[in-house]
Amino acid sequence: MTTRTVGAVLLLSTAAAGQEAISVPAATMPSPGVFIPRVVTQLIGYSDPTTGESKVHGVQNASLAAGIAADWSVMLKFETSLNFDDRKSQHDPHLMFKHRFYRKDLGIISTERMAVYGGVEIDDNLDPFLGLVYTKIDGRWGTNLGISWETGEVANDGPPILAGHAGANLWKLQSSVLYRLFPEDYRTTSDHAWYATVETSLPYEENGDWEWTLGPGILYEGRRHAFEANLRLPVQQDINHRAETEWALAIGWRTLF
Amino acid sequence: MKKQMLLLLGLCLTASCSNSNQTIETTDAPMPMDREIGDGLPQDDPTLITATSLALHIRGMSCPKCVTNAEIQLERLPGISGAMLDMGGGTFRIKVKPGAPVTRGNLARAIWVAGFTLVEIEELSS
Numbered sequence: 001m002t003t004r005t006v007g008a009v010l011l012l013s014t015a016a017a018g019q020e021a022i023s024v025p026a027a028t029m030p031s032p033g034v035f036i037p038r039v040v041t042q043l044i045g046y047s048d049p050t051t052g053e054s055k056v057h058g059v060q061n062a063s064l065a066a067g068i069a070a071d072w073s074v075m076l077k078f079e080t081s082l083n084f085d086d087r088k089s090q091h092d093p094h095l096m097f098k099h100r101f102y103r104k105d106l107g108i109i110s111t112e113r114m115a116v117y118g119g120v121e122i123d124d125n126l127d128p129f130l131g132l133v134y135t136k137i138d139g140r141w142g143t144n145l146g147i148s149w150e151t152g153e154v155a156n157d158g159p160p161i162l163a164g165h166a167g168a169n170l171w172k173l174q175s176s177v178l179y180r181l182f183p184e185d186y187r188t189t190s191d192h193a194w195y196a197t198v199e200t201s202l203p204y205e206e207n208g209d210w211e212w213t214l215g216p217g218i219l220y221e222g223r224r225h226a227f228e229a230n231l232r233l234p235v236q237q238d239i240n241h242r243a244e245t246e247w248a249l250a251i252g253w254r255t256l257f
Numbered sequence: 258m259k260k261q262m263l264l265l266l267g268l269c270l271t272a273s274c275s276n277s278n279q280t281i282e283t284t285d286a287p288m289p290m291d292r293e294i295g296d297g298l299p300q301d302d303p304t305l306i307t308a309t310s311l312a313l314h315i316r317g318m319s320c321p322k323c324v325t326n327a328e329i330q331l332e333r334l335p336g337i338s339g340a341m342l343d344m345g346g347g348t349f350r351i352k353v354k355p356g357a358p359v360t361r362g363n364l365a366r367a368i369w370v371a372g373f374t375l376v377e378i379e380e381l382s383s
Contacts, residue, residue: 031326031371033333070370105297105317105374108347137319186344192321223321256322 021176021197022217022228022250026144027100027113027135029065029073030256036065038254040228043084046243049159054246057161058082071100075119081157092123092153109186110138127151131172140180142195148172152205160242168207168241175200178219195219199230211237211245228252297374302362306353308380313349313364316374318342327371334359334367350381 020026022040030036040061048055063077075098079091096119103113118130131148148171155165164170176199183190197217204210217230232248239245297316313331318324327349328340336357342349353359361378368375 029372031330034326034329071372100372103317103372107316109317109319109344111317111319142319188343188345190321190344221321223325226322256325 021144021178021199021219022230022252023201023232024144024174024176024199025117025131025133025146025148026176027103027115027133029071029098029100029115030067032067032069034067034256036254036256038063038065038252040250040252041082042248042250044161044248045246046161047246049243056084058084059162071103073098086158092121092127094121094129095119096129106138112136121151121153125151127153140184142178142180144174144176144178146172146174148174161245163203163205163209163211163242166205166207166209166241168205168209171204171206173202173204192220192222195221197228197230199232201232205241207241209239209241211239213245213248215248217250224257225253225255228254297369297376298361298365298378300362300366300369302360302365304361306357306359306361306364306378308382309353309355310381311351311353311364312379312381313351313368313375314377314379315342315347315349315368316376318344318347318373323372327368327373330367330371331364334363 020028038061042059042061044057044059046055046057047053058081060080060082061077062080063075065073065075067073075094075096077094077096079094081091096117098115098117100113100115103111105111113135114133115135116130116132118128121127121129127150129148129150131146133144133146136143150164150170150172152164152166152168152170154167155161160166163172176197178195178197180193180195182194195218197219198214199217200212200214202210202212212235213232214235215230215232217228219228220226228251230250232245232250234245234247237244315327318327321344324342324344327342331337331340331349331351336354336359337351338354339352340349341351364378365375
């Protein structure tokens with residue numbers, strides 16, 4: 001990885017100031033007794049490492065987050081491969097806890113929060129993962145910046161496609177910037193908002209593989225429902241142990257009750 | 258590395274359980290002293306609310322779903338209804354049933370538990 005690449009990612013990450021984007025975590029959570037089910041479908045275009053052929057892999061994530069106390073939440077997530085490229089498998093479920101250990105509300109629409117999250121992928125070994133995320137919202141702008149570590153796993157339905165599926169542990173630096181397109185200013189009757197998003201991610205696997213991805217997105221958030229979509233494209237990659245991502249499209253929905 | 262991460266995770270979960278025992282369903286519980294609340298109203302204020310219509314001035318509520326989170330926590334208090342937020346002004350308007358055992362501290366705690374900070378309670382009618 002070049003110094004220039006790392007510098008560019010860090011600059012983008014720190015310059016950015018959010019709500020929660022589709023792939024990048026945020027220091028936000030449901031309050032006690034509130035539930036958020038969420039479904040995210042990802043289509044990933046990749047270059048098959050054995051044939052060099054371009055293929056599309058699909059992944060369906062379904063999760064349920066619940067607030068269990070002030071600043072504490074728990075989430076259960078299931079991931080399934082979709083049968084676009086003759087691969088269909090049910091991945092092991094993830095159990096995750098999140099604790100928001102810092103928050104400072106600076107104004108009506110101005111706040112800073114930090115949270116730590118961690119959990120296990122529930123298989124025979126209970127593979128752990130941990131992460132830290134900072135969120136800042138100021139008026140129409142929001143930023144999320146996170147770093148995480150997770151145990152590597154081995155894909156059991158064919159050549160590895162996703163970061164962390166080639167057996168090596170995975171480090172990730174992620175950032176998202178959200179800008180509220182509508183409404184320009186909240187009014188008494190405001191009950192929904194549209195955001196433009198930009199997400200960037202730098203996954204580094206302990207086998208030396210890394211890539212830097214960047215992509216635009218859109219988020220609609222109502223009082224109970226939210227819809228989101230994001231396109232992710234690689235800017236730079238050095239991948240030798242799994243398929244190279246060519247593009248990724250994520251579409252999601254979540255609700256609150 | 259994996260064992261160290263599991264150990265760290267175990268410590269987090271232990272802390273989670275002990276914390277949740279203290280705070281879940283206890284909107285009267287005092288706020289832990291190590292929390293940063295800015296200029297939020299005290300959560301241990303026992304002063305009973307006598308007005309039947311209030312405006313709650315709130316900080317940090319930045320999105321439509323935040324509003325629903327706060328609305329749910331407020332309406333769980335006995336005698337509170339009709340929570341409506343003016344997002345532009347950061348002001349929740351609520352109705353309080355006469356004689357309801359709601360204190361200023363209860364309101365501050367409910368907003369805190371929802372994830373935000375209550376900075377002022379304005380009595381609109383008594």
